[in-house]
Amino acid sequence: MRLFKVGPSPFVKKNNSVKILLEHMILVLLALCVVGAVFCGYRVLILLLISLVSAFVFEFLFNLVVLDKKGLDDDLSSIVTAIMFTLISGANTPLYMPVIAMFVAIIIVKMLFGGFAKNIFNPAGSGAVVSISLFGAVASTWLTAGISGKFAENPLNNIATGNFANFEIYDFLFGKAGTIVGAVCLIAVLAGGLYLIIMGVIDFKIPLMALLSFAAVAFLLNGFDFNIMLCYLIGSPVIFVSFFMLTDYTTSPNSFLGQLIYCLIFGISAYFLVKYNVLYSGSVLLALIFANAFTPLLDRVIRPRYFGEGVKYGQ
Amino acid sequence: MAFANIRGVFIRGSRKALRNAKIAEIKTSANFCVPLKYGMASESKPLVSVGENVKKGSVIASPIDNSSAFIYSPVCGNVVAVDKRINSNGQESIVIEIEPSTSKASLYFKPIEEQTKSNLFGRLVECGSVDTWGKRLPSYKKYLSANIRKAQTLIVKLYDSDGFVYSNCFIAKNYAKEVALGALLYLKISNCDEVVFTVFDEQDKIVSQLKNELLNIGADLTKIRFYRISRKYPLDEEHLLAKIITRKTVRIEHNVEDFGVFVESAQTCLNFYNAVYKNEPTISSFYTISGNTFKNAGVVDVLNGTKALDIFSEFKIKNKEKFSSFALGGAMAGIAQVSFEAELPISQTSLVSFEDKIYSELPCINCGKCTKVCPTRLEPMALDTYAEEKDFGRAKKCGAEACINCGLCSYVCPAKRNLAQRISDMKDNIIMGRTM
Numbered sequence: 001m002r003l004f005k006v007g008p009s010p011f012v013k014k015n016n017s018v019k020i021l022l023e024h025m026i027l028v029l030l031a032l033c034v035v036g037a038v039f040c041g042y043r044v045l046i047l048l049l050i051s052l053v054s055a056f057v058f059e060f061l062f063n064l065v066v067l068d069k070k071g072l073d074d075d076l077s078s079i080v081t082a083i084m085f086t087l088i089s090g091a092n093t094p095l096y097m098p099v100i101a102m103f104v105a106i107i108i109v110k111m112l113f114g115g116f117a118k119n120i121f122n123p124a125g126s127g128a129v130v131s132i133s134l135f136g137a138v139a140s141t142w143l144t145a146g147i148s149g150k151f152a153e154n155p156l157n158n159i160a161t162g163n164f165a166n167f168e169i170y171d172f173l174f175g176k177a178g179t180i181v182g183a184v185c186l187i188a189v190l191a192g193g194l195y196l197i198i199m200g201v202i203d204f205k206i207p208l209m210a211l212l213s214f215a216a217v218a219f220l221l222n223g224f225d226f227n228i229m230l231c232y233l234i235g236s237p238v239i240f241v242s243f244f245m246l247t248d249y250t251t252s253p254n255s256f257l258g259q260l261i262y263c264l265i266f267g268i269s270a271y272f273l274v275k276y277n278v279l280y281s282g283s284v285l286l287a288l289i290f291a292n293a294f295t296p297l298l299d300r301v302i303r304p305r306y307f308g309e310g311v312k313y314g315q
Numbered sequence: 316m317a318f319a320n321i322r323g324v325f326i327r328g329s330r331k332a333l334r335n336a337k338i339a340e341i342k343t344s345a346n347f348c349v350p351l352k353y354g355m356a357s358e359s360k361p362l363v364s365v366g367e368n369v370k371k372g373s374v375i376a377s378p379i380d381n382s383s384a385f386i387y388s389p390v391c392g393n394v395v396a397v398d399k400r401i402n403s404n405g406q407e408s409i410v411i412e413i414e415p416s417t418s419k420a421s422l423y424f425k426p427i428e429e430q431t432k433s434n435l436f437g438r439l440v441e442c443g444s445v446d447t448w449g450k451r452l453p454s455y456k457k458y459l460s461a462n463i464r465k466a467q468t469l470i471v472k473l474y475d476s477d478g479f480v481y482s483n484c485f486i487a488k489n490y491a492k493e494v495a496l497g498a499l500l501y502l503k504i505s506n507c508d509e510v511v512f513t514v515f516d517e518q519d520k521i522v523s524q525l526k527n528e529l530l531n532i533g534a535d536l537t538k539i540r541f542y543r544i545s546r547k548y549p550l551d552e553e554h555l556l557a558k559i560i561t562r563k564t565v566r567i568e569h570n571v572e573d574f575g576v577f578v579e580s581a582q583t584c585l586n587f588y589n590a591v592y593k594n595e596p597t598i599s600s601f602y603t604i605s606g607n608t609f610k611n612a613g614v615v616d617v618l619n620g621t622k623a624l625d626i627f628s629e630f631k632i633k634n635k636e637k638f639s640s641f642a643l644g645g646a647m648a649g650i651a652q653v654s655f656e657a658e659l660p661i662s663q664t665s666l667v668s669f670e671d672k673i674y675s676e677l678p679c680i681n682c683g684k685c686t687k688v689c690p691t692r693l694e695p696m697a698l699d700t701y702a703e704e705k706d707f708g709r710a711k712k713c714g715a716e717a718c719i720n721c722g723l724c725s726y727v728c729p730a731k732r733n734l735a736q737r738i739s740d741m742k743d744n745i746i747m748g749r750t751m
Contacts, residue, residue, distance in 0.1 A: 005639040006651040008736035010722040011606075011669045012326065012479075016729045018677050075677070117680040254683030254694070299681075299697075306714035307554070307691035308566035 016200075022076040024201045028192040029083040029244070032181075035188040039175035040091035047089065047181075051082040051098040058106040066111070075116045081105050084124035084245065087182030088237070088285060100134070101127035117250045121292045125245055125285045132282035155179060155235040160277035164231045172234040180281050183240040193243035202247040206259055210242040213267025221271070236274045241284050242266070251292040258298035266291035321555050322690050323547035324723060329478030329646075330516065332612040333605055336481055338489075339613040341621070341629045345656075347389055347415065348400075349620035351376050352408035353662035354451025359383045361409055367394045371421040372596050375411055384453035385443040386411075387596040389618035391418040403643055403657040405650055410658070413620070424594040435504045435591065442590030444597045447482075447582050448472075448551055451662040454583050457572040458504050467575035468561050469507040471498045471584060473525075474515030474544065475603070475664065476551040477645035482601040482664040484516040485614045486581040491524040492531075497584030499534055500591055505577050508538070511560050515544040548647060549721040553578045555690055567691065567717045582664065597661060604630050606646070606667040608638050617659050624655040626666055639671035647722040648735075674731035685724035685734060691717045695724035695734045702741040711745055718742050 037044040055078045063069045072078070085101050105127030113119045155177055158166065171177045175185040183189060196202045211233070218232040219225075233239065246252065246266060253262050270287035273279065279286050352358040359376035369375060369388040376386040396412040424441070427434050436458060444454040473487035473494070487494055502510050514521050522541050529539060542560055544550050554565050557576040565574050572578075582600055589595040598619050605612040610631045617626075623641065632638050642649035643663045659666065685695040693714055701710040715738065724734040 004651075004653050005671060006653055007640075008725070008733050009642065009649050009651070010647040010726045010735070011642055011649065011651070011667065012329075012646045012726070013672075013674065013731065014324075014727050016727075017731065018680055018729045021682075021729055115678075117678050249680045249682040252681075254681065254686050254696075303694055303697070303713065304686065304692040306693050306717045307558075308564055308717055309714060311564050311566055 019076065021201050022080060024196060024199050025080055025244075026076060026083065028195055029080065029087060029182075032087055032188055032192055033083060035175070035185050036087065036091070036181035039184045040181055043091050044086065044181050046095065047091075047093055047098055048083065048086040050095055051085050051102055052079065054099045054102040055079070055082040055106055058102055059111070062107055062111045073116060077110070077116050078106060081110070081123045081127075085127055087240070087244075088124060088128050088180050088281070090178075090180055090281070094135075097131050097135070101131040103127075104130045119250060120296060121289050122245050122248055122251050125241075125288050125292075129279065129282050129285050129289055132279050132285075156274065156277055156281060156283065159231060159235050159274060164228055167227075167231045167235060169230065169234060177235075179235070180237050180240070182244070183237040186234060186239060189240050189243060196243070196247075202243070203259075205256070206247045206252060206263060207239075207242040209260055209263035210246050210266050211239065213264050214238050214242075214270055215267075217268050217271040232271070232274065236270070236284055237281055238270055238274075238284050241270075241288055245285075245288055246291070251295055253295050253298040253302070255298070255302045255304060258295075258302045261298055261302075262291050262294060265294055321545075321547065321550060321559055322688055322692075323476075323549055323721075324688055324726065325546045326478035326548065330481065333479075333481040333603065334517075336485060336603070336612060336614045338485075339604075339615050339629060341615055341617070341625050343390075343415065343618065343621055343625050344628070345622040345624060346395060347392075347413045347618065347620035348622065348658040349375065349386060349389065349411045349413065350402040350404070350408050350658060350660050351383075351386060351411065352402065352404075352406060353384075353445050353660055354404060354449075355382075356445070356450070356452050357383045358408050359386050361397050361411060363394050363397065363411065365394055365397055368392075369394060369413060371419075372598065373422045374596075375413075378453070381459060382452050382456055384445055384455075385441050385596070386619075387443055387598050388413060389598040389620055390415040391420055392416045403650065403652055403660065403663075411620075424590065424596065426594055427591060430500075430503070430591070432504055435500055438590050439504065439587060442586060442596050444583050444586035444590065445660075445662045447580060447600060447662055447664045449553055454579070454586065457570075457577055458501075462572045462575075462577075463504075463506050465573070465575040466506045466577065467508055468557075469498070469502055469505055469510045469577045469579065470556055470560055471501075471510060471512050472551055472556070472578065472580045473512055473521055474551070475645075476515065476544075476548045477647050477665070478548060479603070479605045479646040479667050480665040481516070481603045481605070481614060483581040484521070485603070486585055486601055487514075487521045487525070488517065490581075490585055491521070492528045493588040494581050494584045495525055495528040495532060495534070496592065497586070497588035498579065499532070500587050501577070501579050501584065502538070507577060509540055510538060511540045511542050513542045513544050513556065513560070515546070515550070518543055549690060549719070549723065551580075552690070552719050552721065554719070567719060600661040600664060602626075602659065602663070603665040603667075605665070606641070606669045608632050608634070608641075608668040608670055617661075619661045620658045622655070623652065623657045623659060623666065626659070627655060632668075634670070637670040638668065641666055641668035647726065648720055676732050677730035679732060680730055682729060684727045684729065688723045688727050690721060690723065691719055693717060693738075695738060698738045698741070699732065699734050702737040707741065707745050710741055715742050715745055 105123035109123045218229040222228040273283035392415040400410045440455045557571045586597045602617040720739045722735040
């Protein structure tokens with residue numbers, strides 16, 4: 001006799017899963033890596049390899065030593081973290097840097113907080129922030145993309161010194177500017193973001209609100225100068241971060257109001273950190289980490305009014 | 316206003332096989348097992364004992380209070396057993412097992428002499444009609460005298476919002492006259508100001524047919540409205556329906572009829588019509604047979620207490636390897652059955668079966684998709700955490716009692732968490748006053 005297998009309703013489920021969502025993300029991030037390698041040279045791929053290997057090694061070691069479990073986790077989150085770190089570092093990054101960043105990202109930020117989807121801060125972002133803070137002396141040189149030309153140095157230095165003369169939007173759109181690997185070609189970043197929005201992986205509201213708040217602050221505090229606002233937008237990696245890192249499910253709030261406050265915190269703090277060049281290209285990441293810290297509070301305090309809340313019986 | 320629009324999902328392609336569903340005949344071979352308890356209603360009192368001979372339509376159980384119904388024998392035959400069993404709703408109740416005989420004798424009501432309000436209400440009580448949605452209480456319970464004074468709107472659902480169910484729409488399409496007359500009977504006993512027919516599938520056809528029938532009857536068209544429902548699940552829930560049609564917010568814990576809104580479906584209108592004009596008690600309901608394990612989908616007029624194996628002998632399974640189970644009551648909020656012996660009561664409208672798919676639960680990734688679809692604007696993932704921690708106090712504060720068990724949170728969850736199940740279990744515990 002065949003036994004019945006009985007599960008809870010619903011008996012049909014939507015054709016999506018965490019794995020599919022992460023696969024879409026990995027596809028876009030890998031494509032951005034390839035674009036970065038085309039513009040910044042093969043060194044990007046070496047960085048990617050080191051990040052991936054060190055992420056796997058740290059995950060394996062943590063599982064073995066602390067959790068007493070052999071093998072890697074079957075989710076794809078450490079791959080996303082490793083690729084993300086490659087994209088937010090410059091092409092001239094010393095090759096030992098990914099190892100330090102992945103230690104912070106995988107062990108401290110992800111695994112010690114309880115593993116996949118339990119982290120409060122973005123792992124790749126906090127790994128980068130910690131490594132930039134530790135090696136601040138060399139950071140100003142290694143956070144560039146290794147492109148010869150007028151933006152061989154980080155454009156963030158130009159923003160900090162108020163030198164907006166050299167900025168041309170064309171350079172940033174087609175990979176002529178020395179910024180982080182992911183943001184080297186803004187056309188690719190926008191295309192990747194659009195792909196993720198169409199596939200339903202990310203919500204368009206978070207990047208839109210974040211970019212609008214950042215741009216609004218830059219516009220208001222620079223004498224209503226549209227060009228300076230544009231320089232802030234394209235010169236700092238804020239577009240890349242708001243499309244791919246700010247929208248991370250785990251570290252962003254769920255309610256619309258919460259998302260608005262989160263994006264305002266990000267936009268305003270990112271502007272000031274970029275303006276005073278606190279952490280070179282880590283400035284925007286520091287703003288991201290700062291906004292992430294508010295997410296648990298926002299999720300707890302702001303909740304939707306459920307059906308019939310505040311109504312005594314019915315009205 | 317507590318909330319502005321109703322959220323939900325539309326399951327694409329789910330009705331493809333059902334659009335042209337034909338009524339199918341089934342041969343009943345097994346004994347009929349009639350349960351004396353449907354859903355949340357209380358149990359009726361059996362009036363027959365083992366060995367007794369019953370006719371088709373003779374009464375076999377009578378109500379004990381305001382929330383139980385008269386129950387009639389679906390066939391001629393002998394009572395084989397009257398004992399406590401687990402019925403297909405998962406509850407323990409008395410089940411009367413009847414062995415069918417070849418006799419065709421039937422016992423129906425006497426015709427109503429005059430269609431006064433009290434006569435019609437009496438007929439509604441004795442016909443044994445049961446709601447096919449929600450708590451599945453007897454149809455007459457809504458129209459008890461205390462509610463009638465506040466009566467304002469009568470809503471008649473001519474659709475099933477579950478994507479794999481088609482019963483009400485099928486009835487509205489093929490029995491337009493009966494549904495129109497039945498709805499007018501409900502209007503008469505409820506004193507409502509207006510009838511609102513809500514349509515969803517094949518809107519134009521059903522609306523034009525129904526309008527024709529209402530004109531032929533000579534009904535007062537000023538009292539009748541048609542409302543097109545947007546293409547979303549779960550819009551058949553009484554409180555949500557009352558909200559979008561009358562703008563009244565009624566808390567989920569309370570009944571909408573206490574606030575002047577009455578909800579009926581095409582099935583209950585047909586039941587009332589049969590009881591008044593044909594003098595037949597309610598002994599059958601229209602079942603939709605669908606799901607991707609069946610070779611063909613269809614609609615069947617199922618007698619009360621028919622066993623599921625009779626359905627499976629008519630509707631063949633496509634791939635026996637992939638068949639795992641079947642469910643009564645729709646794909647989204649139905650109840651999975653454990654054997655082919657399960658009986659089909661008149662309080663359900665569908666039998667669905669889907670291919671075996673095993674999902675493993677992952678930790679919540681906080682994506683917020685469940686919050687976006689919840690029709691009562693709850694936060695399923697927060698409630699899920701409280702359910703796992705058994706923190707019922709905080710869950711109550713977050714509105715766990717407003718959950719309508721629609722199953723949408725589980726449907727959209729990318730981590731495949733069984734949110735709906737845990738939340739509804741917790742809701743039951745809260746309602747029963749259990750605390751951990």
